[in-house]
Amino acid sequence: MELPSTKPYLIRAIHEWCCDNGFTPYITVIADERTRVPREFVREGQIVLNIGYEATGHLNIANEGITFQARFGGVARDISVPIGNVAAIFAKENGAGMAFEPEKAGLASKAQETVPGSGLDPEPPPVAPTGRPKLQRIK
Secondary structure, three states: OOOOOOHHHHHHHHHHHHHHOOOOEEEEEEOOOOOEOOHHHOEOOEEEEEOOOOOOEEEEEOOOEEEEEEEEOOEEEEEEEEHHHEEEEEEOOOOOEEEOOOOHHHHHHHHHOOOOOOOOOOOOOOOOOOOOOOOOOOO
């Protein structure tokens, strides 16, 4: 008998820690065919999502995945992320949190994808951010 993953429990714990201490919890997600996220905001195969209670509706962090509703550009969207696609959870304000190793199911599907219309193989899965998040101004 295989033991259940500790990953969803750790995600819930860090989410609760962030909310209890006035921080904004963010997750980094590997976007693939199993995720339901706004594709126009995906960069380099990843998307960073605010999962604070103020930014989400009907937030559910279950053992299988994270589901919620959020607004992107004023438009409400239903978001669904399998737990295996969560690469990191961290506090926006200080970067404290935890990064996770990508799970094999996400890597296998990612390795079979190609970039549409380019005929090129995709880049390897991005590494989850470590340390303090950085904001860069682009002009």
